[in-house]
Amino acid sequence: xxxxxxxxxxxxxxxxxxxxxxxxxxxxxxxxxxxxxxxxxxxxxxxxxxxxxxxxxxxxxxxxxxxxxxxxxxxxxxxxxxxxxxxxxxxxxxxxxxxxxxxxxxxxxxxxxxxxxxxxxxxxxxxxxxxxxxxxxxxxxxxxxxxxxxxxxxxxxxxxxxxxxxxxxxxxxxxxxxxxxxxxxxxxxxxxxxxxxxxxxxxxxxxxxxxxxxxxxxxxxxxxxxxxxxxxxxxxxxxxxxxxxxxxxxxxxxxxxxxxxxxxxxxxxxxxxxxxxxxxxxxxxxxxxxxxxxx
Amino acid sequence: xxxxxxxxxxxxxxxxxxxxxxxxxxxxxxxxxxxxxxxxxxxxxxxxxxxxxxxxxxxxxxxxxxxxxxxxxxxxxxxxxxxxxxxxxxxxxxxxxxxxxxxxxxxxxxxxxxxxxxxxxxxxxxxxxxxxxxxxxxxxxxxxxxxxxxxxxxxxxxxxxxxxxxxxxxxxxxxxxxxxxxxxxxxxxxxxxxxxxxxxxxxxxxxxxxxxxxxxxxxxxxxxxxxxxxxxxxxxxxxxxxxxxxxxxxxxxxxxxxxxxxxxxxxxxxxxxxxxxxxxxxxxxxxxxxxxxxxxxxxxxxxxxxxxxxxxxxxxxxxxxxxxxxxxxxxxxx
Amino acid sequence: xxxxxxxxxxxxxxxxxxxxxxxxxxxxxxxxxxxxxxxxxxxxxxxxxxxxxxxxxxxxxxxxxxxxxxxxxxxxxxxxxxxxxxxxxxxxxxxxxxxxxxxxxxxxxxxxxxxxxxxxxxxxxxxxxxxxxxxxxxxxxxxxxxxxxxxxxxxxxxxxxxxxxxxxxxxxxxxxxxxxxxxxxxxxxxxxxxxxxxxxxxxxxxxxxxxxxxxxxxxxxxxxxxxxxxxxxxxxxxxxxxxxxxxxxxxxxxxxxxxxxxxxxxxxxxxxxxxxxxxxxxxxxxxxxxxxxxxxxxxxxxxxxxxxxxxxxxxxxxxxxxx
Numbered sequence: 045x046x047x048x049x050x051x052x053x054x055x056x057x058x059x060x061x062x063x064x065x066x067x068x069x070x071x072x073x074x075x076x077x078x079x080x081x082x083x084x085x086x087x088x089x090x091x092x093x094x095x096x097x098x099x100x101x102x103x104x105x106x107x108x109x110x111x112x113x114x115x116x117x118x119x120x121x122x123x124x125x126x127x128x129x130x131x132x133x134x135x136x137x138x139x140x141x142x143x144x145x146x147x148x149x150x151x152x153x154x155x156x157x158x159x160x161x162x163x164x165x166x167x168x169x170x171x172x173x174x175x176x177x178x179x180x181x182x183x184x185x186x187x188x189x190x191x192x193x194x195x196x197x198x199x200x201x202x203x204x205x206x207x208x209x210x211x212x213x214x215x216x217x218x219x220x221x222x223x224x225x226x227x228x229x230x231x232x233x234x235x236x237x238x239x240x241x242x243x244x245x246x247x248x249x250x251x252x253x254x255x256x257x258x259x260x261x262x263x264x265x266x267x268x269x270x271x272x273x274x275x276x277x278x279x280x281x282x283x284x285x286x287x288x289x290x291x292x293x294x295x296x297x298x299x300x301x302x303x304x305x306x307x308x309x310x311x312x313x314x315x316x317x318x319x320x321x322x323x324x325x326x327x328x329x330x331x332x333x334x335x336x337x338x339x
Numbered sequence: 340x341x342x343x344x345x346x347x348x349x350x351x352x353x354x355x356x357x358x359x360x361x362x363x364x365x366x367x368x369x370x371x372x373x374x375x376x377x378x379x380x381x382x383x384x385x386x387x388x389x390x391x392x393x394x395x396x397x398x399x400x401x402x403x404x405x406x407x408x409x410x411x412x413x414x415x416x417x418x419x420x421x422x423x424x425x426x427x428x429x430x431x432x433x434x435x436x437x438x439x440x441x442x443x444x445x446x447x448x449x450x451x452x453x454x455x456x457x458x459x460x461x462x463x464x465x466x467x468x469x470x471x472x473x474x475x476x477x478x479x480x481x482x483x484x485x486x487x488x489x490x491x492x493x494x495x496x497x498x499x500x501x502x503x504x505x506x507x508x509x510x511x512x513x514x515x516x517x518x519x520x521x522x523x524x525x526x527x528x529x530x531x532x533x534x535x536x537x538x539x540x541x542x543x544x545x546x547x548x549x550x551x552x553x554x555x556x557x558x559x560x561x562x563x564x565x566x567x568x569x570x571x572x573x574x575x576x577x578x579x580x581x582x583x584x585x586x587x588x589x590x591x592x593x594x595x596x597x598x599x600x601x602x603x604x605x606x607x608x609x610x611x612x613x614x615x616x617x618x619x620x621x622x623x624x625x626x627x628x629x630x631x632x633x634x635x636x637x638x639x640x641x642x643x644x645x646x647x648x649x650x651x652x653x654x655x656x657x658x659x660x661x662x663x664x665x666x667x668x669x670x671x672x673x
Numbered sequence: 674x675x676x677x678x679x680x681x682x683x684x685x686x687x688x689x690x691x692x693x694x695x696x697x698x699x700x701x702x703x704x705x706x707x708x709x710x711x712x713x714x715x716x717x718x719x720x721x722x723x724x725x726x727x728x729x730x731x732x733x734x735x736x737x738x739x740x741x742x743x744x745x746x747x748x749x750x751x752x753x754x755x756x757x758x759x760x761x762x763x764x765x766x767x768x769x770x771x772x773x774x775x776x777x778x779x780x781x782x783x784x785x786x787x788x789x790x791x792x793x794x795x796x797x798x799x800x801x802x803x804x805x806x807x808x809x810x811x812x813x814x815x816x817x818x819x820x821x822x823x824x825x826x827x828x829x830x831x832x833x834x835x836x837x838x839x840x841x842x843x844x845x846x847x848x849x850x851x852x853x854x855x856x857x858x859x860x861x862x863x864x865x866x867x868x869x870x871x872x873x874x875x876x877x878x879x880x881x882x883x884x885x886x887x888x889x890x891x892x893x894x895x896x897x898x899x900x901x902x903x904x905x906x907x908x909x910x911x912x913x914x915x916x917x918x919x920x921x922x923x924x925x926x927x928x929x930x931x932x933x934x935x936x937x938x939x940x941x942x943x944x945x946x947x948x949x950x951x952x953x954x955x956x957x958x959x960x961x962x963x964x965x966x967x968x969x970x971x972x973x974x975x976x977x978x979x980x981x982x983x984x985x986x987x988x989x990x991x992x993x994x995x996x
Binding site: 226232 | 420422442446447449450452453454456458461462463464465466467475476479480525529
C-alpha cells in the first residue's frame with residue numbers, strides 16, 4: 045500500500061498495454077504457442093506457394109503411397125498429395141472457423157454490451173435467452189442447425205457463430221457492467237456523449253482484450269467442430285478438402301494407409317495446440333498480474 | 340442572539356440570490372437488502388444517505404462540503420449533478436428545476452457542469468491519449484475543425500501548467516498530480532458554470548497537493564467559476580473555499596464562511612473535526628464513540644456529543660441562522 | 674527484558690532492489706536505522722519513498738521479486754538477513770510485529786475475533802485466554818469487549834478493527850512494532866483516538882516503534898525521532914523537535930511549510946515544484962535536486978552522504994555538508 049493510495053509510476057506502467065505486451069512476450073506458454081502457430085503458418089504459406097500439386101486432381105497411378113520425398117505426407121485414395129490437401133484443408137477449416145467466430149463474436153458482443161450498459165428488464169430478459177442458448181449441448185445445437193440450414197461450409201460457419209454468441213454475450217456483458225461504473229465513463233456521460241458513442245469509444249477499447257482471448261481460444265474449438273461435422277459428412281463436401289473431410293477419408297482405409305488419418309489428425313492437433321497455448325498466454329498476460337508483482 | 344429557524348430552501352443571504360445551484364431540502368435514499376429477520380422486525384428498507392439538506396452555491400462562489408466517510412457528501416454532490424435523483428426536495432440549477440429531468444434533457448444542463456474525481460487515474464480512459472481525453476468534450480454538438488480542436492487542447496494544457504509533450508501520452512505515463520491537472524483541464528474545456536471537485540486532492544502525494552490546490556484557486560479566480568469542493572479535510576476546505584458546509588451522517592449541521600467556521604466553529608462536530616491529538620481538554624473527541632442510530636428521534640449527533648442535553652433526544656434541531664451567513668443545527672452549541 | 678537504552682534495532686546500509694517489468698528498481702537506498710527500546714521513530718515519506726519496503730524488510734516480508742542487501746540487519750542482536758525461514762517465522766508476531774494500513778487483511782474473515790485472540794494469547798501461554806483478552810480490549814478503549822470477541826471482522830468498523838489489531842499485537846509483547854500508515858484509512862476523529870492510544874501504549878509498554886506515515890503532523894505527535902525519506906533515501910534524521918522547528922533538508926522544509934500553512938489558515942500555500950522522481954531512472958547525486966529551490970550545479974554530480982548537524986541530527990544535503 046502506498047501513501048494515500050497513490051501508486052508510483054513503475055506500478056502504473058505494468059498495468060498498461062505496454063506492460064501487458066511485455067508479460068506476453070516473456071510468458072513461456074505464449075512463446076511456445078506462438079512458435080507452433082508460426083511454424084504452421086510457414087508450412088501453409090510455403091506449400092501453398094511451392095507445391096507442384098493441387099488439392100484436387102486425381103492421379104490414379106499414385107494411389108495410397110506412403111510418405112516419401114516427393115509426397116512428404118503420402119497420397120490418398122485418389123492419388124492426391126496429402127500434405128497439399130492438409131494445407132488447403134487447414135485454410136478451409138480456419139476460414140470457416142474464423143468467419144463463424146467473427147459473426148458470433150460481433151453479435152454476442154453487441155448483445156452483451158447493450159445488455160450490460162442498460163441493465164434492467166432488457167438485461168434480465170436478454171440474458172435469459174442467452175442462458176437458454178448456452179444450455180444446449182454444442183453438437184446437438186450444431187446438428188439441429190445443419191438440419192434446418194442444410195449441409196455445407198456456410199452452415200458450419202453459422203453453427204459456430206450461434207454456438208459462440210452466448211460466450212461473447214456473457215463476457216462482454218459482465219465487463220461492460222463493470223466498466224460502466226468507472227469514473228471515466230461517468231465523465232463521458234456528463235459531457236453529454238450519447239450512449240452509442242460511450243459504448244464504442246469508452247467501453248469497447250477497454251473490454252476488447254479478454255474478448256480477443258476468447259476469440260483465439262474459440263478458433264481452435266471452431267476447427268474441431270468443423271472437423272467433427274465434416275467427418276460425418278454434414279460439413280464441407282468433398283472433393284473440397286477440409287481437415288474433417290480428410291479424416292473421414294483416412295478413416296476408410298486406415299488399415300492400408302494409416303498415414304492419411306494419422307498425419308491429418310496430428311496436423312489438426314498441432315494447429316489447435318498452438319491456438320490454445322496462444323490464447324492461454326494472452327489470458328495470462330491480461331490477468332491480475334499486478335498481484336504477482338507486488339505480492 | 341436568538342436564532343431564527345430557517346424555512347427549508349430559504350436563502351442564507353438575500354444578497355446572493357439568484358443562486359447558481361440551489362439544493363432544497365434534498366433527501367436521497369438507498370434501498371438496503373434486508374434479511375428475513377430484519378423484515379419481520381420492520382427494520383427500514385432504505386437508509387438515508389442525505390437527509391433534508393439545504394445547500395446553495397452562488398455564481399463565482401467556492402463552497403466546501405466537508406464530512407467524513409459516510410457523511411453523504413459525495414452523494415449530495417452527485418445529486419446536485421443529477422447522477423442521482425433525490426427522493427425528496429428539489430435541485431434548481433440556473434433557475435431551472437432539474438430534479439426530475441430525464442437523461443436526455445439533462446445533457447444540456449450537464450454541459451454547464453463538470454466534475455473532477457478523487458482518483459486521477461480512473462477518471463481518464465486508459466486507452467485514450469491525453470489529447471483524445473481533452474478533445475472529446477469538444478466533439479459533441481457543434482464540431483469544430485481539427486485545427487481549432489488542437490488549438491484548444493493545447494491552450495487547455497497550458498492553462499493547467501502541463502508541458503505540450505503531455506498531449507501524446509497515456510494516463511499511466513503521468514503522475515497523480517499531472518493527471519489531476521488533465522482532469523481539471525478537461526473539466527474546463529466547455530467553460531462550465533460549476534465544477535464539482537470530489538476529494539480531488541486526497542489521493543495526491545503531499546508534496547504535490549499544494550500545487551494542485553493553488554491551481555484550483557488560481558483558475559477559479561481567473562475564470563470566475565463556481566466550485567463545489569468536497570473533502571474530508573477541513574483545513575483544505577478553509578484554504579480554498581469561501582463558504583463551508585459540514586455534514587454528518589447525511590445532515591448538514593453547520594455552514595459558515597470558511598474563516599469564521601475555522602476560527603469559531605459552533606457545532607460540536609465541527610469542533611471535533613478540528614481537534615487534534617495535542618488538544619488539552621479535548622472533550623469533543625470522546626474515548627468511547629457511541630453508535631449512531633439514524634432512525635432514533637432527535638439529533639443525529641447525540642450519541643457522540645459531549646454537549647448533549649435532554650432536548651437533543653426529542654427532535655432533530657432545525658437549521659437556524661446564527662450569523663450573517665452562518666447556519667447551525669444544534670440545541671446546545673459552543 | 675532489554676535496558677531502556679539498549680539498541681533494539683540496528684540497520685546499516687539496507688538496500689532493496691525490485692525486479693519489475695524487466696527493469697531493476699532501486700527502491701531502498703542505503704538506509705541506516707537505529708532504534709532503542711521504548712523509542713518511537715517516525716518514518717515520513719510519500720509514494721516511491723521506499724518507506725513501506727523498508728518496513729517490510731525489517732520483517733523480511735519483502736515481495737518475491739525483491740532482493741535485500743545490508744551490512745547489518747539485527748533485531749536485539751539476532752541477525753535478520755541470514756536467518757532461516759523458521760527462525761524468521763518465530764520472530765514475527767513475537768519479537769517483531771506489524772500493523773498495516775488496512776486492518777481487514779490481518780484477520781481471517783471466516784473466524785470471530787475471539788478465535789484470533791485465542792490464537793495469539795495461547796501462543797503466549799496465557800490461559801485462560803478470555804480474561805486476558807477482555808483486559809487487552811479494555812486497554813485499547815473498546816467498551817463492549819464481549820460483543821467484539823463474538824463478532825466477525827466484517828461486522829466491525831475500520832477504527833474498531835485497528836484497535837483490536839493493536840490489542841493483539843500488544844498481547845504478544847513484541848520488542849519492535851512497525852506501524853505502516855495505520856490511521857490513513859480512518860476518519861479524522863477516529864484517527865485522533867487511535868493516535869492517543871498509541872501514545873498511551875508508548876508510555877505503558879516498552880516496545881520500540883517505527884511509525885510509517887506520509888502525514889507530518891501525525892508523525893510529530895507521536896515520535897521521539899523523525900526520519901524523512903525521499904525516493905528511497907533517508908534525507909534527514911533527527912529529534913522530532915529539531916526536525917520540526919528547524920528543518921534542514923529543503924524537502925523537509927517544503928513539507929513542513931506546507932503543513933503549517935494549511936493548519937494555520939495561510940493566504941497562500943507554499944509549493945514544492947515538480948513531481949516525484951521515477952525509481953527506474955538512473956540518478957547521480959541528490960534525488961530532490963530537480964525540485965529544489967536551493968540547488969546548485971554540484972548537487973547532481975556526485976552521491977551525497979549523510980552529514981551530522983546539531984547534536985543528533987543528520988542531513989543528506991550539500992548545503993550542510995562541510996566537505
